[in-house]
Amino acid sequence: MSDLPYLDLTAPGFSTRGAEVQAARAARWCARTPFGLAVLRHRQAGMILRDRRFRQGSHDWPRKVALKGSFAAFWQRSVISLEGEEHKLQRRAAQEALAEDYVLSLCSEFEASAAKLLTTLPDPCDFVEAFSEPFAGRAIALLLGLPEDQAADLAKDASTLGLAMGVDAKQHETEVNAATDRLMALADHLLAQGAPGTFGPRFAEAAKRLGISDQQALRDLIVISIFGGVDTTRAQLAFAVALFIEAPDHWTRLRAEPELVPQAIDEVIRSRPTTTWASREACEDIELEGVKIKAGDTLHILVNATGTDPVTGHDGAFDPFARRKLHFGFGGGAHHCLGQFVARTDMACALRVLLGKVDRFEWAGTPAYLPDSGNTSPRSLPVRLLS
Secondary structure, three states: OOOOOEOOOOOOOOEOOOHHHHHHHHHOOEEEEOOEEEEOOHHHHHHHHHOOOEEEOHHHHHHHOOOOOHHHHHHHHOOOOOOHHHHHHHHHHHHHHOOHHHHHOOHHHHHHHHHHHHHOOOOOEEHHHHHHHHHHHHHHHHHHOOOHHHHHHHHHHHHHHHHHHOOOHHHHHHHHHHHHHHHHHHHHHHHHHOOOOOHHHHHHHHHHHHOOOOHHHHHHHHHHHHHHHHHHHHHHHHHHHHHHHHOHHHHHHHHHOHHHHHHHHHHHHHHOOOEOEEEEEEOOOEEEOOEEEOOOOEEEEEHHHHHOOHHHOOOOOOOOOOOOOOOOOOOOHHHOOOOHHHHHHHHHHHHHHHHHHOOEEEEOOOOEEOOEOOEOOEEEOEEEEEO
8 A cells, every 4th residue: 555645634734625635636546544544536435335345434443542431432332333233223223213204393493492592692702602512402402302401511511522533532531431421321311211202212112112122222322313413513503604704605695595505514514524534444355446455444434535526526615506426424325324314404404594694604703623634623613693
């Protein structure tokens, strides 16, 4: 592999959307990194995600970044890391609990929550602190059947788990483990005392029908769902605002064409993904397009690089109105994101409310971001909402 480009995903200031990634993509379909290979082109990414010779690659992430404790144990036994029949059963239980009709039944409450938050925003505000994080927390609280006053703590803990997926994860080990423990305790509460028809009991009922008796597996499924549900919505809504500040004409047009909100959400994820890569691990020795991959090697499918690959017709510019090929922000294949319908739905509800109330956004200061590798997010987004 010595002739492949090299990308140091851990280097200070490195961005998975940067010029060096684009240069590497122009040279080869993949590049070497400290964590394995980075897949940079759309066609090869799709092939790998569908190829059963690869398994979910992030199961070993805690070891790669030297994380120890309750989060590492949870991650390595969760549905993320499982394969085969056990993985299929747990996915099916989650899919039944998160059925589309159930999620869609909450839309009016998602929209009401977003509208209520808008009435309390200071001017200027940190959009993450004042809107996207509390909205994400309230949305998942609605899904769980929890009172609104628990949403802030829930959102904080779920967002803290996201720090475990960054290249600087070891720095956050203590707080990540504490958040994991609190969410596990919440999962116990939901399974034992959740209101009928809400998230916890729906999981328990689906698991019983499918013959899943392992209570730890149910706890893990609830925690992974909370983690994904909050972290994706919180970060992607904030990234959406950042993108539209730089492209105000697109915001104006989307206000006139709100039916294109789902397409706009996909373009936000393609352009500024919070999960910057989806990982796969080779189960056997493979030669793929001239590159020899050994059993155990990890491949990271870079979401922005593959989604903006010129062969897809993408010119690198953010355009929520252009028709694009599929992006891999929610992974793909047998391990595609379980909560993607929830995330797409609650984000769409929030975005429609913002479109109806906000003429445009402006910067009110300098935004701050987590490193643009692994899981990333705006740390703060100082903005003004003008109407």
